[in-house]
Every structure is written in structure tokens, then in C-alpha cells.
Amino acid sequence: MAASSSTVAPGALPRITILATGGTIAGKANANSAVGYTAGQATAQDLIDAVPGLDKIATLQAVQISNIGSQDMNDQVWLDLAHKIDEIFAGDQADGVVVTHGTDTIEETAFFLDHVVASDKPVVLVGSMRPSTALSADGPANLRSAVQVAADSQARGRGTMVVLNDTIHGAKDVTKSNTTSVQTFTSPNSGPIGHVDAAAVQFAGPATTQPRLTFPVPGKAPLPHVDIVYSHAGMDATQVDDALGHGALGIVLAGVGDGNTAKPVVDALSAAAKRGVLVVRSSRVGSGSVVRNAELNDDELGTVSALGLNPAKSRILLQLLLSDGITDVAKVQQAFGDS
Known part of the structure; x- marks a missing residue:
């Protein structure tokens, strides 16, 4: 798929499509446990509704791709995501895509999408370490940050990114480093590529001009063994x-x-x-x-x-x-x- 060259019209909000797959960010507490929860319970629209003012950052559309814990992420969902993102960008339906995802395998899905989505429009994966019903759920703030990044003009040409806890990581190096901490994601070899707060998105440097290595979306699941x-x-x-x-x-x-x-x-x-x-x-x-x-x-x-x-x-x-x-x-x- 050719890289898109469209730009946001002056004065218009960026158009962001949120593709929901489940995970802790969509999880709800288990009444029988002080720490347990069930992943993939809240819908894409539930997640949007939990973030006041999100509609002031971008014009939003929500699509439910799946609703599973990311330990159950699989090749078919990867292909569904890739095809949907290609459809969105080829039809100029959005200026960026945010994928809500469980944290256990978010780095793998990000890496896969980085290598099959050829558009220069941003794809941002986001999750949370605490379920949506937790006392101090981190999902709403993370989702706001992810939408901010996807809506930012500087995000173009950076491939697929992962955003959690105010930090932006590239798909190649990002990895989960702690079982429960909200500051779990690191990029041990390269460091984060940027940071985000309520006021601004700040990247550490310009987007690379070197073409990304990309492949055609595989024809069917499962992928080769x-x-x-x-x-x-x-x-x-x-x-x-x-x-x-x-x-x-x-x-x-x-x-x-x-x-x-x-x-x-x-x-x-x-x-x-x-x-x-x-x-x-x-x-x-x-x-x-x-x-x-x-x-x-x-x-x-x-x-x-x-x-x-x-x-x-x-x-x-x-x-x-x-x-x-x-x-x-x-x-x-x-x-x-x-x-």
C-alpha cells in the first residue's frame, strides 16, 4: 500500500480511529479477588466515554476488533487488525489509528503491525496495567496520551508506536520489563522515542528518512510455524x-x-x-x-x-x-x- 500524503484541513480536528482488541485496559475487577480482574470486558465506546475531553483532541471513531486478554492474542486477530488499518488508510478514513491492547503481548502486535502497515500515518498501541474499575486505573490517561500522539503531525513516518505512562516507544525495541508496575515498558537498547503530557507531545528527534522494512500482509492464519x-x-x-x-x-x-x-x-x-x-x-x-x-x-x-x-x-x-x-x-x- 502506498504511503498516504493527505493532511488535516486547517482548523479541523485530526480523525482518529480506535480499534479495540481487549486486554487489561478493557478489564473489570473480579468481585471475588482483591487483585484479580477479567480482561476484555469494556467495549471500545466504554473506553472513549471514560476519558473526558477526548473528543476535543480528535474526531473519533471506534471499531471493536476483538475483546480478549492479550495472552490469547493470535495470528487471525493480527491479520484482522492489519487489513482494517490498511482499509482505513487506503480510504483516507482517518489520520491515525489507536489500537487498545493488553500489555502482555502488546510489543509483539506492535512489531507485527510495524512490518505490515506501509502507510506513513501513525499507528499507536496502548494498554494499561490496571483494569478500568481499579481505584487508580491508568487506562484513561494512557488512552488520552495515545490519541494525542496519533493526532500529532510529528507522529507521521515513525511507524507503529507503543504509548503508556506518558512515554512513547518504537515498536522495534519496546518490551515489558515488570510484571505489575505502571512503568513497565522500556526500550533497553535505544531508549524511548518521546514523551507526552496533557499539554504537548515531544519526540526526541525527527522521524527517520530511512524506509521501513515492510511485507505484504500474510494471506491467511496461522502464520508459518x-x-x-x-x-x-x-x-x-x-x-x-x-x-x-x-x-x-x-x-x-x-x-x-x-x-x-x-x-x-x-x-x-x-x-x-x-x-x-x-x-x-x-x-x-x-x-x-x-x-x-x-x-x-x-x-x-x-x-x-x-x-x-x-x-x-x-x-x-x-x-x-x-x-x-x-x-x-x-x-x-x-x-x-x-x-
Whole structure:
């Protein structure tokens, strides 16, 4: 899809479409528990109605895509989101899109959309750490911030973003870092790309002029089968054998340190790579880059280095590459460098 060049008419409010998928931001407290709640109970319109003055920031339209906890996020919902966003932007129905989403897998959905939505109009994902009925729910303030960012002219050309707790993150690096804190999202390798408050949106720098790596929206769900193998002390090749036995076309290693793992696992992964299975070395550490041909010789093993991508995002990129018919190891490595 070609990038849109439309602009907001002078004096008119930006048009923002809110696509709701569920999550804690749409959750309601469980009467039988002091801390428990049920995700995905409030509707898109409920979320809008909970934020006084939101209609003064943008002209809003709400669409319910799903209403699930993000632990249940799946390929079909990803495709539904991508197709709906493409439809909205291709038809010039909005100047930006906000997706409400649970925080557990928000970074994965953001990364997927960043790589299949080619428009330069902003897509902003937002969630909350506390349900809508909590004493100090963070969802309304987060939603207001997300709409502010999506409505800001400076947001164009920045791809998909995640906004929570007054902080703007890019899709490539953002990750959840704490189980319950409202300040859970960080970008450990690059830092946030901006901040937002009630008065203004402030980006740390201009949008990049470098084209984003994007793929056609995959034709159908599920996406190609890619498994993550988690490295640990005392490990053998069982996880690798199990992934191959279940038909994995790709394997991502969540390795120790610089993408390393036990020798039996290295041998099994290399053998799989030489049979045509795409194998990517990532790390369980949480920050830093997995350096190609450093701790392990990727050239000899036939493997790909994830560089700065964590295992979950490495899996998605590998799925998109496989969906697009890209299986050459050198081209796959180039994609990880361009991601």
C-alpha cells in the first residue's frame, strides 16, 4: 500500500480511529479477588466515554476488533487488525489509528503491525496495567496520551508506536520489563522515542528518512510455524527435536549471553539449519545485540544472528519472511539487520 500524503484541513480536528482488541485496559475487577480482574470486558465506546475531553483532541471513531486478554492474542486477530488499518488508510478514513491492547503481548502486535502497515500515518498501541474499575486505573490517561500522539503531525513516518505512562516507544525495541508496575515498558537498547503530557507531545528527534522494512500482509492464519527454544543450564536437544517433530519451519534460540547454548543444542540447531530450517540466534538476556560470528560461528553453523531483536520479535520477523517466501539465509540475515 502506498504511503498516504493527505493532511488535516486547517482548523479541523485530526480523525482518529480506535480499534479495540481487549486486554487489561478493557478489564473489570473480579468481585471475588482483591487483585484479580477479567480482561476484555469494556467495549471500545466504554473506553472513549471514560476519558473526558477526548473528543476535543480528535474526531473519533471506534471499531471493536476483538475483546480478549492479550495472552490469547493470535495470528487471525493480527491479520484482522492489519487489513482494517490498511482499509482505513487506503480510504483516507482517518489520520491515525489507536489500537487498545493488553500489555502482555502488546510489543509483539506492535512489531507485527510495524512490518505490515506501509502507510506513513501513525499507528499507536496502548494498554494499561490496571483494569478500568481499579481505584487508580491508568487506562484513561494512557488512552488520552495515545490519541494525542496519533493526532500529532510529528507522529507521521515513525511507524507503529507503543504509548503508556506518558512515554512513547518504537515498536522495534519496546518490551515489558515488570510484571505489575505502571512503568513497565522500556526500550533497553535505544531508549524511548518521546514523551507526552496533557499539554504537548515531544519526540526526541525527527522521524527517520530511512524506509521501513515492510511485507505484504500474510494471506491467511496461522502464520508459518516458528518455535522459540529457551536455553538453560543442563540443557539437551529435546526442545529442538520437539520443534522439528511438530513441523517447525524456523527455530529461534533464546540463548544465554550472546545467543549461546549447550553444545548438544548447537549441534542440533546446526543440523536443522543445514536441512533448510531457518535458525535464528537471539538472547534471553533482555538487552544488547547478538553479534554475528562472535561466540558462535554463524557462517559455519548456517544460522542467523538476531542482532538487537528479542526472541518474540525474532519469531515474528521469521514468520513474515517465511510468509513472503524468503528462505535464503543471507537474505534473512539482511532482514534482521534492516528490521
